[in-house]
Amino acid sequence: MSWMIWLWSCLALGAGCVRIDAPPPAPPAASLAAPAGSVQVDVVCVLPADGPAVERGVLVARLVEYDPRQADGQAREIGRTTLPGIQHRPGENTALRFSCVGRPGGRLAHYLTVVVYPEGAPAGRSGLYRLEGFQPVLAAGTREALRVTLLPVPDEGEPTN
Numbered sequence: 725m726s727w728m729i730w731l732w733s734c735l736a737l738g739a740g741c742v743r744i745d746a747p748p749p750a751p752p753a754a755s756l757a758a759p760a761g762s763v764q765v766d767v768v769c770v771l772p773a774d775g776p777a778v779e780r781g782v783l784v785a786r787l788v789e790y791d792p793r794q795a796d797g798q799a800r801e802i803g804r805t806t807l808p809g810i811q812h813r814p815g816e817n818t819a820l821r822f823s824c825v826g827r828p829g830g831r832l833a834h835y836l837t838v839v840v841y842p843e844g845a846p847a848g849r850s851g852l853y854r855l856e857g858f859q860p861v862l863a864a865g866t867r868e869a870l871r872v873t874l875l876p877v878p879d880e881g882e883p884t885n
Contacts, residue, residue: 763787763802764825765861768871769838771818771853775876778852780843781810785836787826787861792833802826802834810840834862838874850877 765787771778787803803826812818824836836859839851853874861868 761827762825763828763834763862763866764823764868765836766823766867766869767821767836767838769820769822769855770871770873771812771820771840772873772875773815773817775812775814775874776852777814778810778812778840778842780808781812781840781852782843782845783807783810783820783822783838783840785822785824785838787824787834787836789826789828789830789832789834799835800829802828808843812840833860835859836861836870838872840874852877 767785769783783806785805785807786801788799789802790799791797803824805822805824807820807822810818810820826834828834836855838855840853841849841851845851854877855872856875859870859872861870
């Protein structure tokens with residue numbers, strides 16, 4: 725009789741122990757990382773609550789490289805990100821998250837421009853919101869996270885983007 729108690733005890737303990745043979749979890753999606761030899765700026769843009777409304781806007785971010793040693797040197801666009809369908813209501817902050825990836829041509833300095841245009845705006849028209857000033861990026865490496873607030877573009881007669 726004691727062997728039956730021992731057998732039932734082993735079966736009861738064995739039923740409570742489960743071993744799962746499963747592969748380890750996969751690393752984060754490779755699509756979030758920039759390809760080898762590229763630079764990447766992960767950006768969170770905030771449209772402020774006190775700006776104009778945007779019904780169907782298009783955000784255009786440009787990653788540009790330039791040689792800071794040449795005062796009259798030409799800048800070159802190395803990456804562009806376009807986000808259509810932007811909506812923003814006055815009285816609320818709107819956060820937009822995106823990455824801008826580019827292929828640098830050498831060991832040059834980089835800056836970022838961001839503008840929100842109305843959908844279907846003709847070429848050369850000023851935007852509704854812009855990133856104010858000169859925004860240098862990637863000074864310490866090939867990837868950077870950045871949080872910026874876009875400002876409304878001034879009315880007619882004032883400098884625009």
